Amino acid sequence: MKKLLLLSIVTLVGITFLGRMVYLQVVLSDELQLEAENNAVKTIYDYPERGFIYDRNGKLMVANQVAYDVMVIPRETGDVDISKLAKLLKIDESRLEKKLETASIWSTKQASVIVPQLTQVEYAPLQEQLRKFPGFYIQRRSLRKYMVDHSASVLGYIREVNQNSIKNDDYYVQGDLAGKSGIELQYEEELRGIKGYKKYTRDHYGRAIESYKGGSSDMAPIAGTDLTVTLDRELQEYAEKLMMNKRGGIVAIQPQTGEILTLVTAPNYDPSLLMGRDRSKNINAILRDTVRLPDVNRVLQGQYAPGSPFKVINALVALQEGVVTPQERFSCNHGYNYGGRKPLGCHSHASPLAMNRGISESCNAYFAQVYRRIIENEKDPAKGMDIWHDHVASFGLGDFLGYDLPVGQPGRIPDGDYYTSRYKYKWYAPATISNAIGQGEIAVTPIQLANMTAAIANRGYFYRPHIIKEMNGIPIENPKYTKRNYTTIDTKHFEPVVEGMNEVYHSGTAKYVQIPGIEICGKTGTVENFTKVNGERKQLTDHSVFIAFAPKDNPQIAVAVFIENGYWGSRYAAKMASLVIEKHLKGDITRTDLEDYLLTHSLEYEYAKKLGKEPFEVNEAIDQGLITVEKERNLRQLLDSLQPNILD
Template sequence: MRKLLLLLTIVFVGLVFIARLFYLQVYNEDSYSLLDDNAIRKVYDYPKRGYVYDRNGKLLVANQPSYDVMFIPREVKEMDTLEFCNLLKITKEDFINFYNKAYRYSPRLPSVFIPQLSRIEYAVLQEKIRKYEGFYIQKRSLRDYQTNIGANVLGDIGEVNNYIIENDPYYKSGDLIGKQGVELSYEEVLRGVKGIKFIQKDRFNRDIGPYKEGIYDTLPVPGKDISITIDSELQKYGELLMTQKHGGIIAIEPSSGEILAMVSAPSYNPNLLVGRQRSRNFSKLYNDTIAKPLYDRSLQAQYPPGSPFKVLTALIGLQEKVVTTQEQFTCRHGYYLGNRRLTGCHSHASPLAMNTGIAQSCNAYFVNVYRRIIEKYAKPKEGMDVWSNHVKSFGLGNYLGYDLKIGNKGHIPDGDFYDKWYGANRWSSTYNISNSIGQGEVVATPIQLANMVAAISNRGYFYTPHIIKQIEGGEIDKKYTTPNYTTIDKEHFEPIVQGMFDAYNVGTAATLRVPGIDICGKTGTAENFMKIDGKTTQLTDHSIFVAFAPKDDPKIAIAVFVENGYWGSRFAGRIASLMIEKYIKGNVTMTAMENWILTHSLENEYAKPYSGKPFGINRESALQVIDKIKPDTTSNPINAPSPFKLN
């Protein structure tokens, strides 16, 4: 019996092994992988990264050869480390740190020891690399920026981090990846596909030739070239005009949503983030907390939009049928509630109708329209929701969906916002009249305002702003060629367009006219508050300007923000006019205006901890607005962002 049991046990175990082997060889989908075979060395062949061209075919980004010193930690043998360190111009401590870091990553996988050798360094090391077992040189491409502009647009490439390696099997230690701008947004298009060679090793871990005569080797697939929508000459001119100024410029082609210029100032030369000095230069840029050159103000900075926002108040008033284009309102240098002035206004004719209200940028006019919109409904929350939905249909208060990886959504309040702040049915339109003139709780980014103007120039629709124009052998996403319609009927736009046209001819922008071009625009001056030593302090106002041209066949829509720029027509308006003339005519004739911009700096403004000027016409009213809006985590459950934040 015992013999039979032993026999049965042996047979059973044998059947189990046979079944398992059969399963592994026939049914198991986890096939053998050369990539996991320790007896085979893998050598990657990196593809040419795709080139980047501007909308006119000008080459912006190409490639240059680079050489990385690679090594496999466990294959490193006893060597003359002093000689090796001298060749690479590193210390012995550096050698130990590099080795230990790579060993922790993987003792058997290749790691970069020293990246991006120059041609001279490569030539010196190439002759002696055979002396250092476990080390080899791998060729790859670095970016070669053919321009010194558009750093925020083009971006850069850098070494992948551990998070990327763990979450994307394509990337290995030492690989390069797009970090910002177009390089990041179109990484998968530009990078191509790595090739690979499998090298057979003998039992002494020596290379003996291609594995199976190279039948499993693959060639690299080059990245695809792309054309972006940027006009490099317009971009260059915009960056020139923003010298010694902080802010952003966004120019859009209304008929397509293509971004013509995307200026963030201050900026930097994109070539600073190429090569072995990339890390050091990046640290310097990152630690510049005053200029913030890595902070893309055109997409990320959030400002009170100021008076350009008034045109939306007018459009919503017409759509909601609470005002006509002929109805007039009185302005007594501001808007009064009883005997109390809630907002001031500059001198102009009164009373005035919609057209003159836009051209002269009358605060009182738009406060009256705003109150009617909110108070049209039984409860202020309902009116606030209607107003909010109209505004958001222009792309404000949310991410626009453009093809760049960074940005902020700004803020457009609704009824729930104020219910949570003040309590349900415990507030009215007088609590937030600053919204009517682009202050209060309204916050927008430059690209949102440019998109808003593009929608107005198109009389009610816009295309999602985008930076990609063409992909070699591919198509761009259809969402960029599909129009987005606002909630405002088409017939209401013409009076607004005429008002913006009059602003450029007889209104607040009359000094900014460009000969031979019919421009529609709107000046803006936004109050600028920030916390300094725990106290809310008013700094010099922001200068804002939006415009499109020509009036009846728009080719360009533009928004310009200049931080601490005093008032709309002083800096932003001049810059917008010059940019429009440059794009439409191809040259600039207004040389006096150009010289003024190029010779006036705002660096002194940015160096001041505060402006030192008084809070304005009505200091008491201003302080009440500040106190009302200031976030308070104890009483405000949603901890709303301050609309007076500088950036």
């Protein structure tokens, strides 16, 4: 037994010594070799070209340009002549000291950016001079070059990564750039490519002197994926031009595919402002503009009452539930009367009306009575409201649509529980009557309105809106965007509603904005607009809204336009929708009178009212066409006292 114990001890000691020898000769040797290599070898990343972004017709929207970053490895710097280096880099000494301190806190061994995004002209004189400062070197980088001066909100921009990005993705190191909004953020992994690197032996000053092992361990960068997006560059530029001096958005979708043809939010800014050495100053200016909010994408994030365009949904729900026929007529006496009062007024038109004229004349009384029938079709109004809600939600309203852009809002379509929790007493359909005309508790985003319009154009289904079309020339076939999403409304019920929307252009509320040769189906909207000034609820100028699709048969485009403080639907939104449709279908504009009106009229004075101040007389003259946009620019200093326009 003792011999066995002694043998076991000797064996265990032998294994321990053997393991230690292996560790010293293999593991520790490798670690020491790696540390020695790190001390003797300098690795410089070779950044790939970011993928290009093209429009649907192959026109370049975003390319690249060469830039240079001044880098530092803190432990290799020694004593730095701050004054001399700051002068060379053309930055303040205090700022340089702060940059070096931040770099040391982050890592003394790894490189940090000291001065980013130098141009070729700025880089040239530094190339040789910087060699006199140990630990500092120049790193070549590929930056964005915007081929357009619009579409910043949808294209997005790139910015230096933060610590969370570095922590969550080992691809990034301090000073790297990544997409921060729009397409740049959504498709960051595809666009960024794969970094390469080159290794150099270095002298005792830390300076690279020659390629390590003849370059055998180097790796070439792999360029990012080129993206073809669904946007039409020319249509995008034209829509943004129409939105000059206005706030809101225009979005157009191809009904047959769900591809987003144009997505414009205003106010916007030139995307090139967010590149180069002034980018931080410009970004801060945009973020500080809490009046105009140019960083908010109103098409995706703006939640508004839809107004009268929503009436067509109530018509479809009523037909599906069998509570009304297209031929049934309802009376209108300048509004809807209930309980001895008139909660919904209406403009003057013929009465009584069937569905066709109810839509084309946008009769509030007609839709109030239709809506009540939907809710009161069940004994319990909460159940009737749930049925109404489910039909409405099937058009993509009240929830995120699932499009491939990184921001958005769900909107709101109330159900029975919503009102049961809201009211302490038992409620009935008239308590929610504002829903009949797209006001009340309903909230939608403009892109949801456009998608709703596409579903009507398709007579009952839609494809999820999306912005990506091809990657490296290969079409995207994602089932999420190629699968039809059906509404709960039978196909047969769409025709009467489509006819009514077509009549809007022929004899209804949009008859003065017809485009020769194009059969358009649309619906105007005027949305009540309230705000609080000094704690008091104040009514402001109504919003102008319009939805449309064209041609009537085999539709190629569905549009939603929302203009804040634009008065009524046909004044601004309907004109814009007609022009966007004509531009897409014909390429040229025939109704130049509509175009001239939009290009020479401004709503800036209306936005000044939001600040609780009365506008100057000159602003009223602008909207009346007495003063053109060109002349307005000369008077801008008057408006600045009301509403600073940082980026103009």
